[in-house]
Amino acid sequence: MTATGRAAVLHEFGGGFQTEAYPRPTADRGGLVVEIDTATVCGSDVHAWKGHLSLGVQLPMILGHEMVGRIVEIGPGADVDSVGQDLAIGDRVVWAHAACGHCHECTVEQTPVLCSRRYIGYLNDCSVPPYFTGAFAEYGVVRPDAGRVRVPDRVESAWASAGSCALRTVVKALDLAGSVDRDGTVVVQGAGPLGLFATALLSLNDPRRLVVVGGPQDRLDLASQWGATHTVPVDPAEDPAGRIDEVMSITGRGASVAFELAGAPGVVGEGVKMMARNGRYVLMGTLGGQPQPVDVATIVTRGVRMTGSMSGAIGDYHRAMLALDRYQDRFDWNRMLGSTYDLDTLADAMDAMVSMTEIKPVVRPSGR
Numbered sequence: 186m187t188a189t190g191r192a193a194v195l196h197e198f199g200g201g202f203q204t205e206a207y208p209r210p211t212a213d214r215g216g217l218v219v220e221i222d223t224a225t226v227c228g229s230d231v232h233a234w235k236g237h238l239s240l241g242v243q244l245p246m247i248l249g250h251e252m253v254g255r256i257v258e259i260g261p262g263a264d265v266d267s268v269g270q271d272l273a274i275g276d277r278v279v280w281a282h283a284a285c286g287h288c289h290e291c292t293v294e295q296t297p298v299l300c301s302r303r304y305i306g307y308l309n310d311c312s313v314p315p316y317f318t319g320a321f322a323e324y325g326v327v328r329p330d331a332g333r334v335r336v337p338d339r340v341e342s343a344w345a346s347a348g349s350c351a352l353r354t355v356v357k358a359l360d361l362a363g364s365v366d367r368d369g370t371v372v373v374q375g376a377g378p379l380g381l382f383a384t385a386l387l388s389l390n391d392p393r394r395l396v397v398v399g400g401p402q403d404r405l406d407l408a409s410q411w412g413a414t415h416t417v418p419v420d421p422a423e424d425p426a427g428r429i430d431e432v433m434s435i436t437g438r439g440a441s442v443a444f445e446l447a448g449a450p451g452v453v454g455e456g457v458k459m460m461a462r463n464g465r466y467v468l469m470g471t472l473g474g475q476p477q478p479v480d481v482a483t484i485v486t487r488g489v490r491m492t493g494s495m496s497g498a499i500g501d502y503h504r505a506m507l508a509l510d511r512y513q514d515r516f517d518w519n520r521m522l523g524s525t526y527d528l529d530t531l532a533d534a535m536d537a538m539v540s541m542t543e544i545k546p547v548v549r550p551s552g553r
């Protein structure tokens with residue numbers, strides 16, 4: 186094991202990445218040190234890269250928050266994961282942002298994902314210890330206060346990496362949405378990683394209609410393979426009224442359950458008009474940008490129940506890993522993955538994400 190490890194460091198928003206070496210971290214009591222086995226690029230990395238994330242980003246930074254680490258050091262007391270599974274050197278883990286454990290949201294509400302003091306590694310200054318804050322680096326640090334779960338043996342690292350953000354977010358949102366039965370008319374707005382994972386899991390409930398509204402066409406084709414009964418392509422230049430009519434005609438009375446996973450301007454105003462009376466609408470895709478106009482009277486007169494959802498707790502990570510394992514013969518998770526990059530070609534991975542030529546670019550920091 187070398188005394189240093191490399192990381193792709195961002196010094197200027199929108200700029201290039203410099204591969205730099207930092208001292209290899211050591212494990213605190215209750216913590217782990219991992220080698221990053223595999224990382225994947227998330228839309229939030231693109232926002233952070235451009236400086237468009239309103240979460241207090243500090244430069245210089247190491248982007249990346251979807252990752253699988255292989256344990257190289259176990260701190261005292263850290264030989265069991267957050268769901269009671271033994272951990273050993275060489276095991277693969279995914280881990281969560283660390284909630285503070287001492288605020289109203291953490292304790293009274295029991296919603297640590299809403300903790301305003303959560304430690305989100307990649308948003309922090311990487312020029313000070315422990316240095317290895319983000320996924321696009323050779324090492325990672327699992328803090329003592331961060332939940333962690335072992336990755337099942339049959340789950341490939343790149344699937345687990347994508348599962349550590351996109352799928353765990355979907356798992357939590359599906360919980361919040363409540364039951365989806367065979368008579369359900371479900372609408373998924375967005376055909377990116379979140380939309381595709383949601384489509385796969387929702388299809389297991391066999392709803393009467395499962396409509397995915399999004400693009401480009403290759404993603405809609407994958408949505409169909411993963412269980413969408415109908416797809417509606419989005420052309421941003423077109424009037425959304427046509428899409429709303431199409432969804433109403435496919436579903437009959439609108440969406441009994443809908444998910445906003447697109448994050449595009451105007452998407453919520455459009456989604457509200459696709460809702461059935463007494464429908465449930467979970468919003469997850471929009472984390473910033475300009476305020477959006479929404480027809481409030483439609484929400485009121487149709488009795489639409491709307492909920493925001495973000496991220497997930499460590500239990501959601503665990504259930505995401507179980508779903509990847511259990512349904513790997515039903516859904517070819519590799520279909521979501523793009524090319525494989527290393528630290529020196531990270532800019533190309535980001536470009537592939539921005540241009541939407543790949544759904545989930547894969548980064549192997551070691552280059553292997």
Ligand SMILES: [Zn+2]
Binds near residue numbers: 228229230250251
């Ligand atoms: Zn993410």
Ligand SMILES: [Zn+2]
Binds near residue numbers: 291302
């Ligand atoms: Zn807290």
